[in-house]
């Protein structure tokens with residue numbers, strides 16, 4: 001068997017055998033990447049097209065979950081999808097929180113965003129000078145800017161961002177983390193958008209140019225001379241985790257319409273901010 005084929009089979013087996021774990025689901029990531037790609041400047045759009053792997057065509061959305069698929073072969077990348085903050089503190093500090101379970105500095109989603117932004121900054125130089133695979137840098141960065149906007153990716157340490165909190169989503173047994181990765185989006189798609197992801201993207205884009213137009217400029221801002229600004233996103237994230245995701249939920253909670261309808265606006269906002277900020281970052285780095 002050809003090596004690439006063997007790897008695809010391995011991915012397929014791994015994908016069906018293991019639950020998704022840490023990340024917006026496939027839809028959440030695709031939504032963020034599609035919103036972002038539609039906002040790229042001409043130069044950044046060209047660079048992205050050139051960096052995307054051939055099988056993606058020119059569709060960043062189709063490879064926005066690549067970083068989840070490679071967790072199983074790039075084991076070192078697993079802690080780069082989230083940040084664990086101290087239980088119940090509801091705040092975030094890079095120097096205190098951005099580390100993996102062994103305490104290795106910078107190994108969290110904010111450190112990874114800085115890392116892959118720096119790698120992409122070498123894009124305009126001659127390709128050999130970087131030494132990094134910039135296709136991978138683009139796919140990691142696009143995924144991680146999505147992840148940092150999922151409130152429970154900046155959650156508490158002892159419940160692993162809601163992964164150990166058992167809940168029912170209506171009648172189905174799941175964990176709170178998964179509700180935020182997938183269930184809220186899935187239920188919205190079914191009930192409101194006729195299961196059409198493009199309609200959901202269109203609805204978010206309408207609010208980006210309408211309802212939220214005045215705020216969008218502040219979402220795009222980054223402190224002077226920086227291309228990436230993950231820290232404020234993480235702070236917003238842990239606040240949304242405390243005020244919305246964890247709020248009124250305990251182990252065994254049954255979550256229904258009241259939770260779905262009150263948290264859906266938070267999910268819309270975080271998907272919108274993720275898309276806008278991914279585009280702004282790529283425009284700064286590749287524009």
Ligand SMILES: *[C@@H]1O[C@H](CO)[C@@H](O)[C@H](O)[C@H]1NC(C)=O
Pocket residue numbers: 076080106107108111112113115116132
């Ligand atoms: C930075 O990127 C390199 C190349 O993918 C990787 O080996 C390293 O673990 C990354 N570090 C962080 C903190 O993202």
Ligand SMILES: *[C@@H]1O[C@H](CO)[C@@H](O)[C@H](O)[C@H]1NC(C)=O
Pocket residue numbers: 053133134135136
């Ligand atoms: C860069 O990474 C991509 C995605 O993993 C891979 O398809 C490609 O072959 C790599 N390029 C090089 C030059 O190693």
Ligand SMILES: *[C@@H]1O[C@H](CO)[C@@H](O)[C@H](O)[C@H]1NC(C)=O
Pocket residue numbers: 203204207211268269
């Ligand atoms: C867009 O904004 C309107 C008005 O605030 C709101 O009712 C609707 O749910 C929002 N839709 C999305 C997808 O953000």
Ligand SMILES: *[C@@H]1O[C@H](CO)[C@@H](O)[C@H](O)[C@H]1NC(C)=O
Pocket residue numbers: 243244247248262
């Ligand atoms: C939490 O529960 C209290 C008491 O039922 C309620 O007043 C409040 O609105 C709830 N908060 C959220 C964010 O659901």
Ligand SMILES: [Zn+2]
Pocket residue numbers: 022023024067068081143147
């Ligand atoms: Zn992830």
